Structure formats: C-alpha cells, structure tokens
Amino acid sequence: MTMGSWYERPVGETLTLRQAPRLASWNSATHPDQIRLKEYLDDTADLLGPAMMRSGPWALSLDVGLPRGRELTAMADLDNYVYPLASRLLNERLVSVWCTKRHSRTSQVAIGPAGVAQAPANTYEVRTTASAQSAEYKEQVRRGLANVGELQAGPVWLHISFVVGPQRNWMNLWKPTIDALDPLLGRTTVDRDWHPKDGRITELALHLEVDPVMGHDVGISIAAGQDRPTLNVEPEGTS
Structure with missing residues (x-):
C-alpha cells in the first residue's frame, strides 16, 4: 500500500523573481555567499508577502531559470535551490514543495492551496528508524x-512523500534521502x-x-521516471 500524501503543483499567480535564485550555503553568516543568499531570500519573501496571508495547507513552487549554455542535467541540484526558500517561508501548513529547472532568462515562484493528487502509479516504499x-x-x-x-x-522527475511524526522536521530529510538514491540515479563516482x-533531476516534488x-x-x-516531459524551454528571443 502506498504511504503518504501527494499534492498537485500549486495553481495560482506565478511571480517572476526580482533576484536570481541562489543555492544553499553552509558558510559563515559574514561570507559573501551567505550575504547574497539572505538578500535574495529577503527580497523573495517580500515579493510573496501578500500571497502568504492564507489559511489551510499550502504548496510552494520554484522554477529556476538557467543560462542556455549551461547543462541542465549536471549540478544545479534542485533541493539545494528550494531548501533555503522553503526554510525561510516554512510554517506548519507547508505540505508540498516543488522545484524545476529550465533554460530561461527568468525564474518564477508561486504559492497556493495544496490540492490533493493521486499517488504515482509506481512507488518504492521505505521505512527508516x-x-x-x-x-x-x-x-x-x-x-x-x-x-x-x-x-x-x-533528465529525471523525482517525487517523494514523507510520513513523519509531529516532532520531525521533514526538511531535514530531503538531502539525506536524495543522497541515498544512487540505485535510481546512478553514482557520480x-x-x-x-x-x-542528482543534477539530472529537472523536476522535484516533496x-x-x-x-x-x-x-x-x-x-x-x-x-x-522519464516518461513525461519536464523541460519547458522558452523560445529564443523571449525574456
């Protein structure tokens, strides 16, 4: 039996980010990477401010635009892009987080009610202690x-549903879980x-x-899987 809940990607107003998304940083607070990350998070939280005034379970979606010359399936790990933003916006009602990447001059963000979705046809079930x-x-x-x-x-799409007790911070499970998926994704070495x-993941849903x-x-x-398109490449000349 499939464990967990599954949600649709949020439907609602999509906002263009005013600052480019930044990867998670574990440097000191005074390091330039951390300073730039904080500036991006502050600006994006301000951009989303009016939309955050909602009740009930909600979902977050981040679409990362990368330069055309950059390989989409190498590095630019999606969990490292969405983790800082989800951490900044986190409350007990955030139940679904989506992140995608594509070739584009702009990046978008959206939040909306968490609409329940059917479980994928084929899932692998694991219980950890x-x-x-x-x-x-x-x-x-x-x-x-x-x-x-x-x-x-x-490219690969990856969806993961976590079932946790009330004391668990589910965001702390994202990275170690993905790190263990080499049977599915292959190893870098x-x-x-x-x-x-995991750079080959172009659509991630948690x-x-x-x-x-x-x-x-x-x-x-x-x-x-790889059975449906995940790369939405905008036409040349658009912004």
Whole structure:
C-alpha cells in the first residue's frame, strides 16, 4: 500500500523573481555567499508577502531559470535551490514543495492551496528508524531500493512523500534521502557513497504527511521516471 500524501503543483499567480535564485550555503553568516543568499531570500519573501496571508495547507513552487549554455542535467541540484526558500517561508501548513529547472532568462515562484493528487502509479516504499544525520538512515533508504534498476541517462522527475511524526522536521530529510538514491540515479563516482547523479533531476516534488503514530520513524514513498516531459524551454528571443 502506498504511504503518504501527494499534492498537485500549486495553481495560482506565478511571480517572476526580482533576484536570481541562489543555492544553499553552509558558510559563515559574514561570507559573501551567505550575504547574497539572505538578500535574495529577503527580497523573495517580500515579493510573496501578500500571497502568504492564507489559511489551510499550502504548496510552494520554484522554477529556476538557467543560462542556455549551461547543462541542465549536471549540478544545479534542485533541493539545494528550494531548501533555503522553503526554510525561510516554512510554517506548519507547508505540505508540498516543488522545484524545476529550465533554460530561461527568468525564474518564477508561486504559492497556493495544496490540492490533493493521486499517488504515482509506481512507488518504492521505505521505512527508516535512524537519525537523518546518520549514515544508517541513508543505508536504510538505499536497502529499500536494492532491487530497483538505474534510470537511463537523461533528465529525471523525482517525487517523494514523507510520513513523519509531529516532532520531525521533514526538511531535514530531503538531502539525506536524495543522497541515498544512487540505485535510481546512478553514482557520480563508482566507489563513492552518497553522491548520486542528482543534477539530472529537472523536476522535484516533496510532500508531507504528519502521523503521530510514526514517532521518530519515517515512511518514505519514492516515485521517479522519464516518461513525461519536464523541460519547458522558452523560445529564443523571449525574456
């Protein structure tokens, strides 16, 4: 049985970012990368301010525009783009986060009510019991995918639904879960653990369900594929 909840990409007004999206940074607060990241987050939070005045479960969508000369399936990991913005906007009603990348001069952001969607046709189910900061957490995720074949080369869409107890911060699960998906995505280096080819993800959707009976365990449903287009390339000459 499929675990977790699945939500549609938010439908509503799409806003063009006034500053280009920036990747997560783990440098000190005074480092130029952190300063520029904070400026971008402050500006985007201000841009979204009126739309944030809503009740009920909601969803966030970030569409990252990259220069045409940049390879879409190498680096520019989507979780590293959307994590800072989701962290800045986070409240207990945020249940779905989407991020995509394409060739474009502009990037867009949208928020809206979280519309329930059907579960993908094929999902892989994993239950973890370890701390997300431990190697054992990643091992448990990878063992759950032991019989999964690697997707063919090229862009990939990846959707993950998490079921957590009320004490879990689900955003802390994103990176370690994706780091363990080398059975699906392939490895950047054959003999190096926890470094999948996650740059090939061009559409990422992350969903949340809170269930008190889970305690500190995490239920994870993973769906991925290449069977539908994810690259919306704007025509030459548009902005």
